[in-house]
Amino acid sequence: MYRTHTCGELNANHIGQNVTLSGWVQKIRDLGAVIFIDLRDRYGITQLSFNEENKNLLEDARKLGREFVIQAKGKVIERANKNKKIATGDIEILVDELKILNKAQTPPFTIEDDTDGGEELRMKYRYLDIRRNPVKNNLIFRSKVSQLVRNYLANEGFIDVETPYLIKSTPEGARDFVVPSRMHPGHFYALPQSPQTFKQLLMVGGIDKYMQIVKCFRDEDLRADRQPEFTQIDCEMSFIEQEDILQTFEGLTKHLLKEIHGIEIEKFPRMSYEEAMQRYGNDKPDIRFGMVFGDLTDAAKGKGFKVFDQQEAILGIAVPQAANYTRKQIDKITEWVKRPQIGAKGLVYVKYNEDGSFKSSVDKFYSPEDLAQWAEITNAKPGDLILVLSGALNQTRAQLSALRMEMAERLGLRKPDEFAPLWVVDFPLLEWDEESGRYHAMHHPFTAPKPEDAHLLDTSPGKVRANAYDLVLNGNEIGGGSIRIHDKTMQAKMLNLLGFSDEEAKKQFGFLMDAFEYGAPPHGGLAFGLDRLVAILGGQETIRDFIAFPKNNAGRDVMIEAPDTISPQQLEELHLRIVE
Numbered sequence: 001m002y003r004t005h006t007c008g009e010l011n012a013n014h015i016g017q018n019v020t021l022s023g024w025v026q027k028i029r030d031l032g033a034v035i036f037i038d039l040r041d042r043y044g045i046t047q048l049s050f051n052e053e054n055k056n057l058l059e060d061a062r063k064l065g066r067e068f069v070i071q072a073k074g075k076v077i078e079r080a081n082k083n084k085k086i087a088t089g090d091i092e093i094l095v096d097e098l099k100i101l102n103k104a105q106t107p108p109f110t111i112e113d114d115t116d117g118g119e120e121l122r123m124k125y126r127y128l129d130i131r132r133n134p135v136k137n138n139l140i141f142r143s144k145v146s147q148l149v150r151n152y153l154a155n156e157g158f159i160d161v162e163t164p165y166l167i168k169s170t171p172e173g174a175r176d177f178v179v180p181s182r183m184h185p186g187h188f189y190a191l192p193q194s195p196q197t198f199k200q201l202l203m204v205g206g207i208d209k210y211m212q213i214v215k216c217f218r219d220e221d222l223r224a225d226r227q228p229e230f231t232q233i234d235c236e237m238s239f240i241e242q243e244d245i246l247q248t249f250e251g252l253t254k255h256l257l258k259e260i261h262g263i264e265i266e267k268f269p270r271m272s273y274e275e276a277m278q279r280y281g282n283d284k285p286d287i288r289f290g291m292v293f294g295d296l297t298d299a300a301k302g303k304g305f306k307v308f309d310q311q312e313a314i315l316g317i318a319v320p321q322a323a324n325y326t327r328k329q330i331d332k333i334t335e336w337v338k339r340p341q342i343g344a345k346g347l348v349y350v351k352y353n354e355d356g357s358f359k360s361s362v363d364k365f366y367s368p369e370d371l372a373q374w375a376e377i378t379n380a381k382p383g384d385l386i387l388v389l390s391g392a393l394n395q396t397r398a399q400l401s402a403l404r405m406e407m408a409e410r411l412g413l414r415k416p417d418e419f420a421p422l423w424v425v426d427f428p429l430l431e432w433d434e435e436s437g438r439y440h441a442m443h444h445p446f447t448a449p450k451p452e453d454a455h456l457l458d459t460s461p462g463k464v465r466a467n468a469y470d471l472v473l474n475g476n477e478i479g480g481g482s483i484r485i486h487d488k489t490m491q492a493k494m495l496n497l498l499g500f501s502d503e504e505a506k507k508q509f510g511f512l513m514d515a516f517e518y519g520a521p522p523h524g525g526l527a528f529g530l531d532r533l534v535a536i537l538g539g540q541e542t543i544r545d546f547i548a549f550p551k552n553n554a555g556r557d558v559m560i561e562a563p564d565t566i567s568p569q570q571l572e573e574l575h576l577r578i579v580e
């Protein structure tokens with residue numbers, strides 16, 4: 001038997017018992033006549049003690065190194081210096097038998113909560129990183145969330161079905177990762193960007209509530225905190241309307257917030273896409289704080305300030321309690337919005353002083369009455385600082401949205417222990433893509449238009465809204481889905497609109513359209529991004545530390561060194577040739 005107990009469970013009640021523990025050497029304190037060793041396993045740390053009564057053993061203990069794997073037998077005794085910080089702090093083990101199970105090299109970084117290891121080093125030795133509490137606890141937390149999700153959905157009657165990984169393209173707006181086929185020269189599988197088409201086929205198959213916690217693969221240019229493979233909680237339901245889906249998954253999210261944080265939220269607010277864009281410049285607004293956009297376009301034009309007069313949009317936010325910002329602080333913010341990542345040309349500010357007076361960077365053009373109107377539109381209170389950006393509408397919205405988040409960050413308004421979910425609904429069905437000069441599906445090509453908007457499909461497709469919805473939590477899209485098309489003609493029409501010829505549509509999605517001819521029920525669903533959901537519920541913003549073996553920012557696994565080359569023989573078997 002390797003162990004009778006774990007390193008996290010012994011306490012004063014066990015005093016006098018003989019026990020066996022196994023684990024890693026966390027720390028050795030050699031005081032000459034006595035040696036103390038912190039022994040660590042997944043469950044905690046227990047102090048081992050060695051003294052001169054057994055000199056051989058003392059010498060053996062002296063030979064141990066950090067991260068050696070050992071087994072220790074001994075008696076639980078009361079500790080002279082109790083450590084109230086750890087669960088086992090009242091006791092120690094007076095060791096009478098010590099066995100080295102495996103030696104270890106000195107680890108390249110300290111296995112402590114606050115490690116000296118940099119990101120890249122920690123990734124290279126991820127198995128050592130996982131020994132650290134912060135990473136280990138995140139994995140335990142993730143497991144708990146998955147478990148809660150599974151149990152909740154199982155109770156709601158969902159069936160967990162596995163869908164294949166070797167498939168063909170499912171368009172979710174990214175490139176496919178492809179796998180060459182050895183047996184079929186020149187043919188390739190695609191890894192699923194999501195199980196979208198399969199879950200719809202399951203609906204045709206009569207599985208009216210499907211769920212799966214599933215890996216998805218998207219070959220995108222990597223942005224910060226994206227992973228080429230990630231996990232979704234993927235769901236689909238039949239004989240439902242949008243409302244049923246929102247209720248079901250609001251229920252799931254409430255359950256998670258309650259079980260994990262003890263937070264009860266009555267009802268999640270809902271906001272149309274249009275409203276979200278108007279009020280927050282963003283379709284995933286963080287509503288933990290205000291700073292709602294005020295549209296100053298009409299109020300600020302025509303007063304002789306040329307910069308504004310030429311612009312499509314002039315938008316402002318009132319930053320709470322920031323009227324006392326110094327010139328230097330405001331210059332810093334101006335520099336920030338002018339960075340290429342944000343791309344604003346400049347920033348206009350208005351200080352709405354505590355005494356009700358105004359001081360702005362455009363005093364030459366605007367009277368106190370004008371500025372009072374701005375204050376009203378941006379909902380500014382005395383003591384606030386109004387920040388204004390102008391330009392083309394979409395651009396200005398995006399810039400001001402970024403500024404809003406930045407100011408919230410600086411003011412500490414993005415509190416990780418506060419949770420503000422909302423549904424964003426009524427997304428446009430299509431979005432115009434300047435580059436390719438055609439429409440793209442805003443969600444994906446299987447999303448149904450709102451029945452009341454369907455007549456616009458031929459005349460003004462850009463105006464058609466979809467029964468598509470996102471669940472947003474603290475400024476992050478954590479889930480999204482839609483009611484689907486379940487009619488072959490409509491699906492064909494949609495694919496045409498998206499630029500697929502009949503032939504291409506048939507080649508790529510013939511199987512789905514065929515299935516729609518055999519009695520497809522009305523259906524819809526959604527998927528949650530599990531990695532992000534877990535990170536946010538865990539009060540953190542980066543997903544990487546909630547993934548056991550993540551890829552780095554360049555999409556590489558630096559531990560196993562993937563992607564990697566393959567042998568000429570493998571290439572040949574796969575009918576591939578590398579072209580330099």
Ligand code: ASP
Nearest residue numbers: 194196481482525526527
């Ligand atoms: N397949 C979609 C996605 O991966 C989710 C859905 O529509 O259910 O984003």
